[in-house]
Amino acid sequence: MSEQLYHRRRELLIAYYRRHKQLPTYDDLAELFGVRSKGSIYKYVDKFIHDDLIAKSDTGRLIPTTKLYGLRVLGSVQAGFPSPAEEELVDTMSMDAWLIENPDASYLLQVSGDSMINAGIVEGDMVIVDRSKDPTVGDIVIAQVDNEWTMKYFMKRGNGIFLRAANSKYPDIHPSDELTIGGVVTSVVRKY
Amino acid sequence: MSEQLYHRRRELLIAYYRRHKQLPTYDDLAELFGVRSKGSIYKYVDKFIHDDLIAKSDTGRLIPTTKLYGLRVLGSVQAGFPSPAEEELVDTMSMDAWLIENPDASYLLQVSGDSMINAGIVEGDMVIVDRSKDPTVGDIVIAQVDNEWTMKYFMKRGNGIFLRAANSKYPDIHPSDELTIGGVVTSVVRKY
DNA sequence: TAGTATAGAGAACAAACGTTCTCTCATCAA
DNA sequence: TTGATGAGAGAACGTTTGTTCTCTATACTA
Structure with a gap:
C-alpha cells in the first residue's frame, strides 16, 4: 500500500480518537477513509495493530494504546535531544494519566x-x-x-x-x- | 435506587474508563456491577446519561463526556474557592485537551x-x-x-x-x- | 506485452450488542 | 396484612459488528 496514504489514514484514526474519545468501528473507519468495503478496512486494522497504535479486545473491538492518545517524549533540553523528525524509538505518555494519581x-x-x-x-x-x-x-x-x-x-x-x-x-x-x-x-x- | 449504591457504581464506571480508555458495553457493565441482567443495566445507563456522565451514539454505543474523563475545576486560591465537598456546579476539564492544541x-x-x-x-x-x-x-x-x-x-x-x-x-x-x-x-x- | 501483486468491492455469516418485556422478590408505608 | 414501588432476573428480538471469502480493476515488473 502507498506509504503516504497509510500515513494520512493513520492521522485520520488519531484525529478520530481525539475528537470522539472512542475508537471507531469498522464501518466508521470505512466512512472515515472513504472506502466502501469493510474487508479492506480489516487489512488496515492489522497494520495499525502491528504499529502498536491500537489493540483488540476479546470480542474484536478496537482499544487504544498510549501511542494513540499520548504525546511523544523527546528527551531533555541541553542534553542534545533527538531531532523532532525521528519519530521512532520515542516514548509516549498521556498528561492526564501521568499527572493525576487519584x-x-x-x-x-x-x-x-x-x-x-x-x-x-x-x-x-x-x-x-x-x-x-x-x-x-x-x-x-x-x-x-x-x-x-x-x-x-x-x-x-x-x-x-x-x-x-x-x-x-x-x-x-x-x-x-x-x-x-x-x-x-x-x-x-x-x-x- | 440506593444513593450510595448508585454513587459506587458511578465510580466504577469512571474507573473503568480511566483504565481502558474506552467505555464498557452493557455486558461489561453487568459484570462490573455484579448484576446478571442487561435490562437492569439499561436503567442505570439512563441515569448516567441524565447525569451527563456519558452519551449515546446513533447506534446506541456509549460515548464519554468531559464529566467522565475530566478533572474538577474548583476556582481560585486566595479568592476563597468553593469547598471540595460541593461537587455540583463545577466545571471539568481534561489536561490533555486543554494543554495541547496541535x-x-x-x-x-x-x-x-x-x-x-x-x-x-x-x-x-x-x-x-x-x-x-x-x-x-x-x-x-x-x-x-x-x-x-x-x-x-x-x-x-x-x-x-x-x-x-x-x-x-x-x-x-x-x-x-x-x-x-x-x-x-x-x-x-x-x-x- | 504478459504476468504478478495489491487495494478495494461486495456478499455472507456467526457472534456480540442495544433494546424491550414480563416476571419474581424484597422493601417499605399505610 | 395489603398494596405499591423498585431492583434485578431472564428471555427474546432485530441490528450492528468483526471476520472471512471471492472477485474485479488497477498499478507495477520483467
Whole structure:
C-alpha cells in the first residue's frame, strides 16, 4: 500500500480518537477513509495493530494504546535531544494519566498572588490538588487560614506545624488552633 | 435506587474508563456491577446519561463526556474557592485537551539547567513544545545553538533576532548565521 | 506485452450488542 | 396484612459488528 496514504489514514484514526474519545468501528473507519468495503478496512486494522497504535479486545473491538492518545517524549533540553523528525524509538505518555494519581480525590485550582513565586509557581498557573494525601514537611498545601484559602509550604517545628510562603516578603503563619488542609499540591501546570 | 449504591457504581464506571480508555458495553457493565441482567443495566445507563456522565451514539454505543474523563475545576486560591465537598456546579476539564492544541506537532521535553528560572521553569519540569507555531517576541523557544539545544526567550532588535535566558547570569546569544528553532513552548508541567 | 501483486468491492455469516418485556422478590408505608 | 414501588432476573428480538471469502480493476515488473 502507498506509504503516504497509510500515513494520512493513520492521522485520520488519531484525529478520530481525539475528537470522539472512542475508537471507531469498522464501518466508521470505512466512512472515515472513504472506502466502501469493510474487508479492506480489516487489512488496515492489522497494520495499525502491528504499529502498536491500537489493540483488540476479546470480542474484536478496537482499544487504544498510549501511542494513540499520548504525546511523544523527546528527551531533555541541553542534553542534545533527538531531532523532532525521528519519530521512532520515542516514548509516549498521556498528561492526564501521568499527572493525576487519584482522579477521584483531585481537583484543579487557579493560582492568584505571588506567595509561591520562589517555588516557581506564579499567578495564573493551575495546580492539581490531591485531597487524599497526607502532607509531609516541605509539601505545598492548600490550607484555610482566617477563613481564607492559601497555598503555602507545610512545615513543622517540634510538635507544632506552621505554614511558610515561598516569598520572603510574607511572614510565617502559626495557626492559633486547628489548621484545615484542603489537599497537597501534586503538580503545577502553566499555559502560555 | 440506593444513593450510595448508585454513587459506587458511578465510580466504577469512571474507573473503568480511566483504565481502558474506552467505555464498557452493557455486558461489561453487568459484570462490573455484579448484576446478571442487561435490562437492569439499561436503567442505570439512563441515569448516567441524565447525569451527563456519558452519551449515546446513533447506534446506541456509549460515548464519554468531559464529566467522565475530566478533572474538577474548583476556582481560585486566595479568592476563597468553593469547598471540595460541593461537587455540583463545577466545571471539568481534561489536561490533555486543554494543554495541547496541535497534538501531531507537539512533543514533550524534560528541562535541565537553570537558565529559565526567572520564568518559573526549573530543572525537572516538563515542557510541551509546539513545532508548528511561529515564534513571536517574548515567546520561550527551543533553539539550536552551537549544535546544542537550549530553551530561551525569543527576542528581536531591529532586523536581528537573538536569544535571552531568564537568568541574569547567562549572557544573550546573538546567533552568527542561521538560527534553528525546534518549536515554541506552549506549556510547562511540574510534578512533585 | 504478459504476468504478478495489491487495494478495494461486495456478499455472507456467526457472534456480540442495544433494546424491550414480563416476571419474581424484597422493601417499605399505610 | 395489603398494596405499591423498585431492583434485578431472564428471555427474546432485530441490528450492528468483526471476520472471512471471492472477485474485479488497477498499478507495477520483467
